[in-house]
Structure formats: structure tokens, C-alpha cells
Amino acid sequence: MLAGMRRSVPVAAACVACVVWCFGERRASAYESEVDASVAAQFYSLESPYGEPLLRRRRYTNTLGIALYDLQGDRSPRGPVLSFRSRVRLDADLGQDPAERDPNSARFVPGLEQAPFDLMYAYLEGDRYFGGGFGFKLGRQYVADVLGWWSFDGAEVALATPAHLRLEAYGGLEQRSGLPLLTTPRFQADGVARGSRDDLRSDQWTSYLNQSAVAPALGVALETSDLWWLHARVTYRRVTNRDSVVVSPFLPADGVLRTVTEDRISTERVGGSLRLQPLSFGALSGSIVYDFYAGLVSQQAVALDAYASARLTLGADYERIVPTFDADSVFNWFAHSAMTSYTARSVYTFSRRLDAALDFGAREYQTLGDPATYATTSNESAVRRELDPFALLFGRYRFNDGSVSLRSQAELGARGHRVGADVTTRKLFANGYYDGLVVLSLYDFKDELRPDRYATSFSYVLGGGLRPGGLGDRARLGLEWEHTMNRLVGQRYRLLATLDLTVLR
Amino acid sequence: MKRQRDFGLHLLLAACVASLLVAWFAPVRADTSMPAPAPSATTLVHGLAPLPGGRTVPEAWRPPGAQGDAGPSPVIFPAQRLGLRFDHARHVALGATCATCHDKAKTSRSSADSLLPAGTRCDGCHGTNPRTQTVTAGTESIGACATCHLGYRPEDGQLVLRTSLPRPHLRFDHAVHAERGVDCAACHGAVGSLELATVDQLPRMRACFGCHTADRPNAGKPSRACPTCHLTERDTLLVTSFAEGRLEPPRWLHDAEHGPDWIERHKRIAGDDSRFCASCHAERFCTDCHDGRLRPRQVHPNDFLNMHAIAARQNSPTCTSCHHEQSFCLGCHQRAGVTMSGPLGNIAERGRFHPPPAVWTEGPRGPGHHAWEAERNLNACVSCHTERDCVSCHATAVVGGYGSGSSSGRRTDPHPAGFAARCGRALRQNPRPCLVCHDPADPELASCR
Numbered sequence: 001m002l003a004g005m006r007r008s009v010p011v012a013a014a015c016v017a018c019v020v021w022c023f024g025e026r027r028a029s030a031y032e033s034e035v036d037a038s039v040a041a042q043f044y045s046l047e048s049p050y051g052e053p054l055l056r057r058r059r060y061t062n063t064l065g066i067a068l069y070d071l072q073g074d075r076s077p078r079g080p081v082l083s084f085r086s087r088v089r090l091d092a093d094l095g096q097d098p099a100e101r102d103p104n105s106a107r108f109v110p111g112l113e114q115a116p117f118d119l120m121y122a123y124l125e126g127d128r129y130f131g132g133g134f135g136f137k138l139g140r141q142y143v144a145d146v147l148g149w150w151s152f153d154g155a156e157v158a159l160a161t162p163a164h165l166r167l168e169a170y171g172g173l174e175q176r177s178g179l180p181l182l183t184t185p186r187f188q189a190d191g192v193a194r195g196s197r198d199d200l201r202s203d204q205w206t207s208y209l210n211q212s213a214v215a216p217a218l219g220v221a222l223e224t225s226d227l228w229w230l231h232a233r234v235t236y237r238r239v240t241n242r243d244s245v246v247v248s249p250f251l252p253a254d255g256v257l258r259t260v261t262e263d264r265i266s267t268e269r270v271g272g273s274l275r276l277q278p279l280s281f282g283a284l285s286g287s288i289v290y291d292f293y294a295g296l297v298s299q300q301a302v303a304l305d306a307y308a309s310a311r312l313t314l315g316a317d318y319e320r321i322v323p324t325f326d327a328d329s330v331f332n333w334f335a336h337s338a339m340t341s342y343t344a345r346s347v348y349t350f351s352r353r354l355d356a357a358l359d360f361g362a363r364e365y366q367t368l369g370d371p372a373t374y375a376t377t378s379n380e381s382a383v384r385r386e387l388d389p390f391a392l393l394f395g396r397y398r399f400n401d402g403s404v405s406l407r408s409q410a411e412l413g414a415r416g417h418r419v420g421a422d423v424t425t426r427k428l429f430a431n432g433y434y435d436g437l438v439v440l441s442l443y444d445f446k447d448e449l450r451p452d453r454y455a456t457s458f459s460y461v462l463g464g465g466l467r468p469g470g471l472g473d474r475a476r477l478g479l480e481w482e483h484t485m486n487r488l489v490g491q492r493y494r495l496l497a498t499l500d501l502t503v504l505r
Numbered sequence: 506m507k508r509q510r511d512f513g514l515h516l517l518l519a520a521c522v523a524s525l526l527v528a529w530f531a532p533v534r535a536d537t538s539m540p541a542p543a544p545s546a547t548t549l550v551h552g553l554a555p556l557p558g559g560r561t562v563p564e565a566w567r568p569p570g571a572q573g574d575a576g577p578s579p580v581i582f583p584a585q586r587l588g589l590r591f592d593h594a595r596h597v598a599l600g601a602t603c604a605t606c607h608d609k610a611k612t613s614r615s616s617a618d619s620l621l622p623a624g625t626r627c628d629g630c631h632g633t634n635p636r637t638q639t640v641t642a643g644t645e646s647i648g649a650c651a652t653c654h655l656g657y658r659p660e661d662g663q664l665v666l667r668t669s670l671p672r673p674h675l676r677f678d679h680a681v682h683a684e685r686g687v688d689c690a691a692c693h694g695a696v697g698s699l700e701l702a703t704v705d706q707l708p709r710m711r712a713c714f715g716c717h718t719a720d721r722p723n724a725g726k727p728s729r730a731c732p733t734c735h736l737t738e739r740d741t742l743l744v745t746s747f748a749e750g751r752l753e754p755p756r757w758l759h760d761a762e763h764g765p766d767w768i769e770r771h772k773r774i775a776g777d778d779s780r781f782c783a784s785c786h787a788e789r790f791c792t793d794c795h796d797g798r799l800r801p802r803q804v805h806p807n808d809f810l811n812m813h814a815i816a817a818r819q820n821s822p823t824c825t826s827c828h829h830e831q832s833f834c835l836g837c838h839q840r841a842g843v844t845m846s847g848p849l850g851n852i853a854e855r856g857r858f859h860p861p862p863a864v865w866t867e868g869p870r871g872p873g874h875h876a877w878e879a880e881r882n883l884n885a886c887v888s889c890h891t892e893r894d895c896v897s898c899h900a901t902a903v904v905g906g907y908g909s910g911s912s913s914g915r916r917t918d919p920h921p922a923g924f925a926a927r928c929g930r931a932l933r934q935n936p937r938p939c940l941v942c943h944d945p946a947d948p949e950l951a952s953c954r
Contacts, residue, residue: 032739040799046810048841050855055840061798065789069739078728083740087789091798099850100840106850109839111832120796121788142788144779149795149826177832185832186796191887193831207846207891223778228714228729231759231778247940249893250905258945264935273777275760280573280711283760285773293934295927303773305760310573313756313764317773321822323883327935330892330942334899336880336921339822347764352579357766363820367880368922386872386881388819394765398750405765407806414872416815422806441807447815449860449873459807484808492810496799504739 030074034067036474036502044482044494049453053107058095063120064088072126080129086122086139088182090115103199110208111177111185111195119182121151133160140175145221145235146271146287146299151175151187152217160225168221174239174266178211188215189239189267191325191332202246202257209245209328215266216240232274239266241328265327268292271299282306282313293327294335305345315345317361337366337383353398360391363413388413393421402427416447420457437463437480457486465498474502552590552653555699555706566695567705570712577707580750582673585704588666589653597697603689610689613679617672620679627653639663673707674747675734687716710734711757731784743785752785768803772826795827821884834888845894892941895919900942901949928953 039062046055064087071082092115099105100112123139135158143150154172161167177185178195188194194211216239223233244261251257273287282305289299301319308314320340325331343361350356365386388411395406408421420443428435439461446454463480482494555562564572571577596606604611606622613620628634631652632643640663642648651657654665682692689696692708699706717733719726727733735752736744745752756762759781761774775782775791782791794801800809809816817824828834838844842851843858859865864873871877879886886895899917900906907917920928932939932953943950 034739042799046841048843048851048855049858050842052855053840053842053851059798063789067740069741077732081741085740085788087792089798100848105848107848109836109848111836112840120792142791144775144782144791146776149791184796185829188829190825190830191892193835193891195832207893226719226729228718231781233777241935245937247937248904249896249900249941258940260937260940264937266935268934275774275777277757277760280757285760285777287773287776293931295930301773303770305756307756310575313762317770323821323825323887325887327931328937330896330938331883331887332931332938333921333924334879334886334895334919335883339820339882341820345766345770347762347766349764352575355765357764359766359769365881367877390819392766392769396765407803411816411819413819415818418812418815418819420806422802424802439802439807443806443808443812445812445815449818449878450814450858453811453814455811457808457811461802461807482807486808486811488811489808492808 031071032069033505034065034069034502035505036065036500038063038501039499041497042494043496045492047489049488056095057093060090060092060094062090078128078132080126082124082126084122084124087120088117088122089120090117092116103201103204110200110205111193116184117182118184134158135160137170143170143219143237145233146273146289147235147237147269149187150237153181154217164224164226166223166225168223169219171216171218174215174217176211176215179214189326189329191329194243203251206246206249206251206257209243211243213242213244215242229277230275232272234270234272236270238268240264241266241326245328265293267326269298280307291324294322294324294332296322296324298322298324311349313345313347315343315347317341317343317345319343336368340364340366355396357394358391359394360389362387362389386414388415401429401432415449416445418443418445420444433467435465435467435476437461437465439463453488455486455488457484457488459484463496471501473504474500476500551595552592552700553655554701555703557700562699562705566698568692568694568707568709568712569715570709571694571705574709576705577709578752580747580752581675582704582707583671583747583749585671586667586669587701587703588655588668590655590701591653592700593696593702594698594700603697610679611683614681616675616677618679619670621668621670674736674744674749674752676736677734710755740787742783742787745785797827817888818882818885821882821888824888825884830884830888831891835891838889844889844891846891896941901944901947903944903947904942906942925953 040060042057042059042061044057046057048054066084066086068084069081071084072080075081094114096112096114097107099107100109101114102108119140121140121142123137123141125135125137127135129135137156138154140151140153141156143152143156152170152172152174154170156168156170158166158168175181175183175187176194177183177188185194192209193207194209196212197205197208197210200208217237219235219237221233221235224231240263242263244259247258247260269289269291271287271289273285275283275285277283284302284304286302287299288297288301290296291298299319299321301317303315303317305313305315318341320338322338323331323335325335341361341363343359345357345359347357348355365388367384367386390411391409393406393408397404402425404423404425406421406423409418411418420441422439422441425438426435439459441459442457444456459482461480461482463478465476465478467474467476476499478496478498478500480494480496480498482496484492484494551557554560606626607620608622609618610620624633624640630647632645632648633650634641634643640650642650646652650659650665657665692712693702693706696702696706713734714729717727717729719728731737731743732741738744743752753763754761756764759774759778761781793799794804805813824830824834835844839847840851842848842855844852859875860873865875868874896904896906898907899919928939932950939950939953
């Protein structure tokens with residue numbers, strides 16, 4: 001608890017400073033600023049499928065964003081722009097049992113923190129320099145492309161050329177847990193658990209790898225620009241593991257755990273994506289990712305959309321994914337086969353207010369070889385396939401001050417089924433001063449691998465909010481009550497309170 | 506008894522929810538403070554619609570880019586209220602040009618400018634006299650108030666229906682376009698061939714891209730950047746929320762129609778061109794789901810806690826787009842006692858999670874056997890198991906496992922097809938996974954080197 005409180009101090013101090021700054025005396029400045037904060041408190045309980053333990057979640061999440069715009073001075077429509085954006089987050093769970101964080105306890109969970117505090121992003125961004133073609137970002141930032149949603153600390157430069165091409169290059173350090181850099185594990189490659197082992201003996205939790213050295217990363221991307229009917233992007237990224245980590249899963253007879261210490265690949269991937277939309281008849285898009293360490297094409301996708309009429313769009317999607325992991329992980333060599341999805345889509349727009357979509361298809365799972373012998377490497381060519389059908393139906397009706405939407409799904413197959421629907425209604429009152437939310441859900445599910453896990457579940461959510469004036473430039477107070485009932489949980493309740501606040505100066 | 510009480514409680518809850526829904530959608534009493542327009546005393550058939558009799562306007566007469574659409578977006582061009590009838594074609598036939606009435610258009614620099622002619626512009630021909638406080642009708646029929654003012658009755662006196670053309674939610678500089686020789690029809694279509702010009706004759710974005718093609722400023726061509734025309738916030742993101750609705754891209758623009766199934770297909774668009782998404786969405790919009798701390802209901806329906814295991818086995822790639830399995834999933838599973846090598850205090854009294862050993866580990870390697878399930882969807886395994894769980898059997902005997910291949914008597918070699926051809930490169934790039942299962946002196950490692 002004390003550790004959590006200590007971690008809360010910086011964010012609380014930052015909040016106070018921002019409030020003082022926002023509501024303090026106004027002075028003329030060339031730049032513009034924006035401060036926004038969100039606070040969410042959640043209260044619910046999570047019961048293990050075995051009944052015990054019961055996790056009481058008393059969660060408090062606070063984010064604080066600060067942005068400065070037009071740092072370059074007066075804004076010109078074609079001139080350079082310079083801005084700064086940042087956001088920090090405190091995500092505390094006050095319902096944790098302290099024993100879960102005590103390495104000497106039988107309930108210790110490695111990596112668990114009561115109040116993790118992270119810097120989500122903070123970067124200085126410049127654009128349209130040197131005649132408009134040069135831009136940069138400096139600081140903790142995101143990269144989103146066919147290689148995934150990723151974050152690093154460093155610099156990115158971008159150069160737009162007259163030849164319909166834009167070149168990007170970036171380098172820095174991957175955001176990883178365990179380092180004293182206000183980080184989360186969200187963006188590191190999967191397959192291994194990493195973090196600080198400062199409080200652990202070397203023979204404790206050997207699968208929880210030490211993370212105390214930074215992980216250098218670099219990448220380049222080349223993409224088309226200036227062509228509305230075509231967009232293509234080729235991107236390459238490489239991340240290096242530099243930490244000394246334990247290799248031995250068990251304590252050897254000599255009592256000395258083996259380690260690897262040299263620099264080695266974490267991930268090295270190249271990806272490409274393409275969207276071709278020559279006329280208003282439709283669009284063709286595709287993507288592919290090759291993982292150099294695993295030595296295979298880990299993702300490939302093709303999608304075709306046809307605009308059959310002004311109201312109807314028909315589409316077909318193909319996607320094939322083989323799981324890949326951080327190169328430190330043994331799971332890379334357990335990953336054999338792909339999951340392939342085939343989807344047919346149709347979207348019909350009845351009017352500007354009413355539209356609906358139906359997606360259906362199947363997922364194909366492959367296993368190598370004959371089930372009786374396939375673990376022998378001599379019989380790797382044979383493939384067995386299983387198909388799981390699925391269908392999704394969406395509908396949406398939007399009226400002047402609200403909407404009603406339907407999301408229903410039927411996911412079937414040998415491993416279980418989920419069939420059900422949610423109906424969500426949102427409505428504004430008093431010109432948006434109040435808002436309301438009602439969600440009704442009914443699902444039937446069964447886990448075929450665990451025959452006792454089946455139920456028909458009904459849930460409802462009642463929520464509301466108000467936007468008080470005089471509390472910043474944009475503010476909303478919200479409250480939601482969620483109630484779920486089924487044979488597995490009996491009655492389960494969740495309460496969510498939120499406050500969103502924005503101040504512009 | 507308890508069951509009856511629970512049933513009663515559920516019935517009461519259901520009734521409450523139903524009542525709320527009824528109250529929610531109950532019709533609001535109509536506002537009767539506005540008088541309904543009076544019927545016209547004169548039978549006038551022209552100028553009430555784009556074409557007489559409500560005929561469909563030929564596609565060629567509509568604005569460029571409008572072909573096949575149902576009109577411009579009401580979010581950009583809010584609904585208009587036309588209290589006049591007007592026959593453009595007749596005026597053109599009598600010699601009028603666009604500039605005769607809309608003379609301000611060539612010098613207008615803002616979309617907020619009203620480009621309709623003042624009533625005085627009509628007087629010269631129609632014989633009306635507005636120079637006194639009381640407008641006097643002309644002596645001929647075309648000077649009658651009801652000739653142009655819809656629903657006008659003599660007893661209405663000086664009251665006529667108001668014409669309201671709300672400001673479009675755009676930046677637009679007519680003067681610049683006029684200076685560059687863009688004529689009226691290039692954006693508005695054949696208004697001169699129509700009678701009444703409605704909102705349908707307003708420009709379409711698709712046609713703008715005929716000229717606005719430059720991806721970066723100072724390229725000598727009109728910019729195709731969104732803020733050239735669209736309103737922006739301080740951070741240069743587009744303003745997307747208006748009283749008339751939410752601004753969303755049409756399907757022909759980057760194939761990014763935000764239809765009802767957009768949540769299922771947005772990754773394809775964002776993965777290819779995230780800069781396009783960043784025209785309207787700041788990081789926070791993405792992080793709320795992809796690195797969020799509140800369950801997004803549009804992704805995870807109610808009671809997802811109970812259903813997520815089935816969902817993960819069916820479609821795990823969607824899980825990994827937001828969740829790190831070895832921290833987010835594994836950490837929670839360890840706390841809940843559903844891992845193999847989790848905290849002993851959480852798993853001491855539990856039952857078995859997977860099917861019995863006769864099926865899961867000892868049985869034939871068909872569906873239900875753990876090897877089959879791992880091949881089928883390895884991500885589902887990684888969300889609960891650490892590598893130690895797998896290595897305890899799959900490692901070579903020297904390291905503590907059962908060994909591999911037939912020499913150990915158990916076929917526990919997990920390597921995939923074609924592994925021998927790429928093991929050398931993998932070993933050089935990162936030897937750790939090899940050394941987890943193999944002793945450094947293992948001859949199999951030597952063969953890879």
C-alpha cells in the first residue's frame with residue numbers, strides 16, 4: 001500500500017500543478033495548451049472458476065494529458081508546425097492482497113504492482129519543415145502499422161519526396177517493463193514474462209526474466225503518398241535483447257543457473273501492406289509480415305470490397321496467422337500451424353440513420369501430421385484441418401440525440417460455442433447536458449474442453465452522465481451499474497464512476 | 506424458496522429495465538408553438554422542386570462526384586429550410602447568369618458568407634417595392650407575394666416563411682476558386698437547368714480531389730490535406746462532432762466507411778495507413794482500447810469474464826492485438842489460480858483445469874490432446890503457461906525433460922516442420938530458446954551450428 005501511495009505522489013503533484021496552471025492568471029502566449037484528465041473508479045469482484053481465490057477489484061485509474069500546440073509561433077496553413085503531446089497514467093488496484101506482492105508469500109505473483117504509474121507517450125512533434133517535406137518526433141511515441149501497435153523511446157524522422165514516396169526512419173529503445181522508465185509490458189514481444197527481479201532470489205520464478213538493460217530498436221518504412229487510389233507501405237523493424245537472462249528452467253544439480261549474456265535478436269520483422277482503390281467500384285487490400293527469427297510468414301491477409309450499389313457493400317476477407325514470439329521464447333518452436341479465417345461481409349445502408357452488417361465465415365485450424373504420429377519429425381507433411389463457423393450481425397439506428405445498436409454473434413465449433421447479442425442504447429437529454437446508457441445482453445456459451453463451464457447469461461447495464469458547465473471547457477461525470485446473472489457466478493455486480501475533464505488555454 | 510425469491514427479483518429487475526426503455530423511447534409531445542405554414546392561395550407549380558412534378562434530376566445535372574449518392578452529408582451541410590420557390594431555369598432563359606443574383610460569390614472568402622441575393626435584387630423585375638417599412642406587392646402576377654413566398658396568404662400581411670441556409674461545417678473560399686477559373690458548374694452542377702436548387706446541388710468531396718491532389722504543402726497544387734477544407738481543433742485534428750451528427754469518412758475514401766461492423770475491419774485500414782486515421786483520432790482514442798484499463802463494451806460484451814476462455818480458443822489473434830499474454834493474461838490467471846505453475850497458495854486446493862490425463866496427455870493425439878490443442882491455437886496456451894510448464898517434459902533429458910525423438914521412448918520433440926533447415930540461423934541470432942531445452946554440449950545443437 002505504501003509503495004502504491006509513494007507512486008501516487010508524482011501524479012497527484014502533477015495534477016495539482018496542472019490545476020493551478022489551468023485556473024491561474026491568464027497571460028498572452030503564442031502557443032495554445034490543452035490539459036485533460038480522466039478518472040475512473042471500478043468496483044467488482046472476480047471469482048476463480050474454482051471458487052477461491054476471490055479477487056476484489058477496487059480499481060482507480062487516472063490519466064493526465066498535457067499538450068502544447070503552435071510552439072513554432074503564429075500558425076501558417078503551409079508553414080511548419082511544432083507541438084508537444086504527453087499523457088501519464090496511474091492504474092491502482094486497492095483491492096490487492098499485500099501477500100500477492102510479497103516474494104516470500106505462497107500467493108506471490110511476479111510483476112504484480114499495486115499502483116503502476118506509466119508514461120503513455122510524451123513527444124515533441126514537428127512537421128512541414130524545409131518546404132513542407134520534413135517531419136520528426138522526439139520522445140516516447142507509438143508506431144502503428146502492419147507490424148502492430150508498438151511504442152518506443154527515441155526519434156523518428158520522415159521525409160516526403162516529390163516522387164509520391166514518404167520515407168520514415170526511427171531508432172530508440174523499446175518500451176519494456178522492469179526498467180525505471182515509467183513503462184508497461186504492453187508493447188514488448190510476447191512469449192516471455194519480463195520485469196525487475198530485484199526482490200527475487202535467482203532460483204525463484206526462473207521463467208520471469210530479468211529486465212534491467214534497455215532494448216535498442218530501429219526501423220524504417222517507405223510508403224506511398226499523394227496517390228489517393230493507392231497506398232502501400234513497406235516496413236522493417238528490429239529489436240535487440242541485451243539483458244543477461246536465465247536459461248535453466250530448473251535448478252541444475254550443481255546449483256548454478258546458466259544464463260545468456262550476449263546481445264541477441266528479440267524481434268526482426270518486415271511487413272508490407274497495400275490498398276488499391278482504382279475507381280469507385282471497390283477496394284482491394286492486403287498485407288504480409290515475415291518474421292526473420294522464426295523464418296516464416298507470420299501474417300498474410302487479402303480483402304476485397306465491392307461497392308455493389310450505393311447502399312450495399314459486399315466483401316470477402318482472407319487472413320492467415322502463425323503465432324510468433326520474442327526470440328528469447330521457446331514458444332517460437334512450439335508454433336507450427338496457422339489459423340486461417342475466411343469471412344464474407346455485407347453492409348447495407350437503409351438510410352443515413354439505419355444500417356446493418358452481416359459477417360459470416362469460418363476459421364480453419366491446422367495441425368501437422370497424422371494425429372497418431374505427428375509429433376515425429378519424419379511425418380510433417382500431412383495436415384489435419386478443423387473448421388469453426390462464425391457469424392456476426394450488427395445493426396445501428398441513429399436518431400437525433402442518440403442511437404440504438406445491436407451486436408450479435410454466433411461462434412461455434414469443437415471447442416465450444418458463444419451465441420448471443422447485446423443491444424446498446426444511448427440517448428442525450430436536455431441538449432446534451434445529461435446522457436443515458438442502457439445495455440441488455442443475453443449470451444449462451446459452453447466450453448467443450450471444460451464441460452462444467454456452460455451457462456446462459458443475462459446482463460444489463462444502466463448508466464448516465466452529465467456535463468456540468470463551469471468545470472473546465474469540457475467535462476463529464478458518469479456512473480454505470482452492471483449486473484450479470486447466470487449459473488456460474490450467481491449475481492455479479494460492477495460499479496464504474498468516471499470523470500473526464502478538459503481545460504483549453 | 507430462495508429460487509422463487511431470486512426469480513421474483515429477476516422479474517422485478519426486468520420490469521424496471523422494460524419501464525426505463527418504454528420511458529426512454531416515449532414520444533415527446535410535439536412543439537405547437539410554431540404555426541404550421543398556411544396553404545397557398547395561388548396554384549403555382551414551378552420552382553417548388555428541382556424539376557417539375559418532382560422528376561428525378563439527371564445524374565449529369567447533379568454536381569460532379571454526386572453520381573449515385575443520396576445527397577451531401579447533412580453533417581457538413583446542415584438541413585436547409587427554403588421558404589421560397591424559385592425557378593433557376595426560367596431566370597437563365599430570361600438572360601440571367603449565376604452572378605446576376607449571386608454576385609457576392611466571386612468575392613466571398615468564408616463559408617459563413619450568405620450568398621443569396623437580397624430581396625431588393627428581385628424588385629427590379631418583379632415590381633415589388635421594399636423601400637418602405639411595408640413591402641408592397643407588384644401590380645403584375647409575378648409581383649404577388651405568394652409568387653415566391655411559399656404558403657403566403659394575404660391575411661399574413663408582412664409575415665413570410667423564413668429561409669434558413671445554415672453555415673456549412675467547412676472552410677471554403679469562393680474567391681480563390683473563382684480566381685483560378687473554377688466555374689460554378691464545376692462544383693454545383695447544372696443549376697441553370699433546374700428549377701429549385703436544393704441541398705443536393707452542393708459540392709461533393711469526391712470532386713474536390715479532382716484538383717486537390719498535393720499531399721504536402723508548397724507543392725504547387727491545391728492540398729489534399731483534410732484541414733484545407735475541414736474544420737480543425739487546436740491540435741489540427743478534424744472536428745468530427747456536430748449537432749447534426751458525427752463526421753465519418755465515406756467508403757470510397759480509403760475504404761474506411763465506419764459502418765456497423767467497423768470494429769471488425771478497422772485494423773486493415775489502420776495497419777496500412779495510420780496517418781489517415783490520425784487525421785481525426787488522437788492517440789488517446791486508440792489507447793482507450795489497445796492499451797486501455799476500462800473494458801471496451803464494443804469489443805468485450807457483458808459477462809466476457811466467463812466467456813473469454815472460449816473466445817481466446819476461437820480467435821486468439823484478436824486478443825494479442827491488445828493484450829500481452831505473459832503479463833496481462835498470465836498475471837491475472839496466476840492470481841485466480843488457473844495456471845499450472847502459479848503461486849502455490851492459489852492452486853493448492855483446486856481441481857484439474859484441463860481434461861483428465863487419459864485424454865489430455867496420455868490419450869491418442871487427436872482433438873482434446875494437449876499437443877493437438879497447442880498446434881491448433883498456441884496463443885491460448887501462452888496466456889496461462891510459462892515456458893517452464895512445457896519444458897518440464899519437452900526438454901532433453903540432460904536438462905530435466907523426457908528428451909526428444911524415439912530415443913527417449915516418448916515423442917516429445919516440439920520442433921515444427923522444416924526446423925532443421927533454419928535452426929542454424931536461429932541459433933546464431935538468439936541461442937536462448939535452444940539452451941532452455943538443450944545442454945550446450947548436446948550433439949543436436951552441434952548439428953545446427
